[in-house]
Amino acid sequence: MPDISRDEVAHLADLARIDLSEAEIDHLAPQLAVILDSVASIREVAADHVPPTSHALPLTNVFREDVVRPGLTVEEALSGAPVEPEQQRFSVPRILGEEA
Amino acid sequence: MTTERTLSFTEALERFDPTLGLEVHVELNTASKMFCGCSTVFGAEPNTQVCPVCLGLPGAMPVLNAKAVESAVRIGLALNCDIASWCRFARKNYFYPDMPKNFQTSQYDEPICFDGWMDVTVPDAEGQSVRVEIERAHMEEDTGKSLHVGGATGRIHGADHSLVDYNRAGIPLIEIVTRPVTGTRESAPVVARAYVAQLRDLLLGLGVSDVRMEQGSLRCDVNLSLSPAGSGLLGTRTETKNVNSLRSVERAVRYEIGRQAAVLDGGGSVVQETRHWHEDTGITTSGREKSDAEDYRYFPEPDLVPIAPDADWVESLRARLPEPPRERRARLQEDWGFSDLEMRDTVGAGALELVEGTIAAGAAPSAARKWWLSELARRANEQGLELGDLPVTPADVARVQALVDEGRVNDKLARQVLDGVLAGEGTPDEVVERRGLAVVSDEGALSEAVDRAIAANPDVADKIREGKVAAAGALIGAVMKQMRGQADAGRVRELVLEKLT
Numbered sequence: 001m002p003d004i005s006r007d008e009v010a011h012l013a014d015l016a017r018i019d020l021s022e023a024e025i026d027h028l029a030p031q032l033a034v035i036l037d038s039v040a041s042i043r044e045v046a047a048d049h050v051p052p053t054s055h056a057l058p059l060t061n062v063f064r065e066d067v068v069r070p071g072l073t074v075e076e077a078l079s080g081a082p083v084e085p086e087q088q089r090f091s092v093p094r095i096l097g098e099e100a
Numbered sequence: 101m102t103t104e105r106t107l108s109f110t111e112a113l114e115r116f117d118p119t120l121g122l123e124v125h126v127e128l129n130t131a132s133k134m135f136c137g138c139s140t141v142f143g144a145e146p147n148t149q150v151c152p153v154c155l156g157l158p159g160a161m162p163v164l165n166a167k168a169v170e171s172a173v174r175i176g177l178a179l180n181c182d183i184a185s186w187c188r189f190a191r192k193n194y195f196y197p198d199m200p201k202n203f204q205t206s207q208y209d210e211p212i213c214f215d216g217w218m219d220v221t222v223p224d225a226e227g228q229s230v231r232v233e234i235e236r237a238h239m240e241e242d243t244g245k246s247l248h249v250g251g252a253t254g255r256i257h258g259a260d261h262s263l264v265d266y267n268r269a270g271i272p273l274i275e276i277v278t279r280p281v282t283g284t285r286e287s288a289p290v291v292a293r294a295y296v297a298q299l300r301d302l303l304l305g306l307g308v309s310d311v312r313m314e315q316g317s318l319r320c321d322v323n324l325s326l327s328p329a330g331s332g333l334l335g336t337r338t339e340t341k342n343v344n345s346l347r348s349v350e351r352a353v354r355y356e357i358g359r360q361a362a363v364l365d366g367g368g369s370v371v372q373e374t375r376h377w378h379e380d381t382g383i384t385t386s387g388r389e390k391s392d393a394e395d396y397r398y399f400p401e402p403d404l405v406p407i408a409p410d411a412d413w414v415e416s417l418r419a420r421l422p423e424p425p426r427e428r429r430a431r432l433q434e435d436w437g438f439s440d441l442e443m444r445d446t447v448g449a450g451a452l453e454l455v456e457g458t459i460a461a462g463a464a465p466s467a468a469r470k471w472w473l474s475e476l477a478r479r480a481n482e483q484g485l486e487l488g489d490l491p492v493t494p495a496d497v498a499r500v501q502a503l504v505d506e507g508r509v510n511d512k513l514a515r516q517v518l519d520g521v522l523a524g525e526g527t528p529d530e531v532v533e534r535r536g537l538a539v540v541s542d543e544g545a546l547s548e549a550v551d552r553a554i555a556a557n558p559d560v561a562d563k564i565r566e567g568k569v570a571a572a573g574a575l576i577g578a579v580m581k582q583m584r585g586q587a588d589a590g591r592v593r594e595l596v597l598e599k600l601t
């Protein structure tokens with residue numbers, strides 16, 4: 001029975017840069033626990049003879065040649081930016097407590 | 101920013117043993133990005149080399165660049181690594197604006213190359229070498245570039261917001277990680293530097309990257325820890341990020357040894373953290389505390405299928421690897437009969453290939469070295485050029501030396517021939533022809549000039565007749581002056597002595 005503590009939820013929120021109030025943590029922790037429970041039920045059907053896999057198809061070595069292809073124009077690239085671009089760049093909030 | 105106390109290097113080593121670890125990120129020189137067809141050309145206008153894949157737009161699917169896989173395998177083979185017969189990419193989850201997908205596609209517990217080594221020649225240590233073990237070399241992608249605005253210095257402190265250019269996002273990177281390197285003691289800083297330098301040369305020889313540290317195509321993180329001298333323990337390490345010149349690698353190791361020694365000496369303990377290197381002041385400062393691997397919540401990348409390099413293909417790549425730079429140098433030094441110092445100077449001047457080409461074109465090794473390291477190095481230096489950028493080829497230099505050997509020009513004229521070649525006047529032979537630089541080989545004219553010199557300097561002539569052969573220099577000088585330098589001084593000397601003894 002997986003369980004997720006308030007501390008773990010707070011830590012995950014921190015990693016995901018989501019600002020959660022105490023009340024929200026209390027609200028979300030049990031919901032996340034339900035999701036974990038549901039996923040964990042898969043373990044009950046995965047027997048020892050079924051190897052873990054990350055892909056449904058038994059494919060390997062799918063490559064492309066190293067050839068340049070046109071991408072988006074600057075206008076297209078920046079068109080979905082939530083904040084008005086500056087100097088042809090995406091504008092984002094500064095990140096506190098870290099340096100790139 | 102506070103400056104921390106440091107112990108002197110000598111004091112630090114009296115009490116502690118340093119352990120090094122190096123993580124080098126190298127940008128591959130593929131034409132297109134790792135998972136999309138966007139161009140990788142350096143210096144393009146912001147956000148002009150982007151597409152839905154490298155911008156992380158919903159629904160975009162990555163497809164792996166075959167050339168990047170080949171380069172990764174070749175790097176692994178050159179580093180004596182095992183090549184995984186099957187491996188996958190993984191998502192490294194973190195939230196930072198330079199990574200638009202909110203994860204970096206990397207490799208985690210299944211690197212494509214692992215368990216290798218490189219023998220690093222330590223400079224100034226009598227041909228001593230240190231075996232640096234390579235833990236892994238894995239494939240990943242580069243991030244975008246942030247510009248912090250609103251602050252005074254372009255750094256994040258005081259910045260209102262950041263501006264991001266994603267041209268670099270998705271450029272193929274290989275991360276090469278060493279195992280801890282112990283036992284280097286006072287050589288730790290130079291070993292770190294020599295490792296990065298040798299790795300750079302190796303990558304250059306493989307032709308897989310531009311390896312230009314100043315452009316960020318080769319970047320280095322330095323891990324360092326101290327343990328009490330002789331204890332054989334491993335201390336807590338720090339990871340100093342973005343140490344991006346060879347000189348800085350050496351300085352950063354030296355600084356961290358002194359800083360950590362002062363912390364430990366004062367009864368404190370070293371914090372496991374990321375540190376920032378400051379090129380201007382030569383110090384490191386505390387960054388964030390290092391995230392645990394589990395905080396990245398790695399999981400296998402579902403959008404890319406596993407890579408299973410065919411064993412025959414790997415062997416064919418191995419068979420076609422170039423000779424490693426270190427072995428190549430040793431072989432050339434032996435072939436050319438250079439001393440250690442001569443070889444080091446040749447390599448240091450960036451003249452190895454040029455000297456090699458000049459010798460291949462027929463010049464004696466010592467002559468080839470002399471031209472490139474003295475005459476041409478001086479001219480390159482005057483013009484602020486790299487030796488290899490001078491408009492003269494190894495074949496030209498070999499031809500100039502051949503003209504000297506054939507007695508058609510003397511050293512002084514040979515330098516004028518080079519002047520002509522550098523000025524774009526043509527091949528050495530054309531310059532000799534056009535500038536009329538050949539030495540006078542007309543025996544009659546030379547003989548007359550010698551006679552005139554003897555007549556004009558009777559005292560000197562008498563001394564030579566009395567057996568003072570050393571006095572001949574004055575007459576040779578007089579003849580050379582008459583001939584405006586265009587005579588073979590050796591032949592003039594013979595003529596003077598023939599006539600007077």
Ligand SMILES: [Zn+2]
Nearest residue numbers: 136138151154
């Ligand atoms: Zn792209």
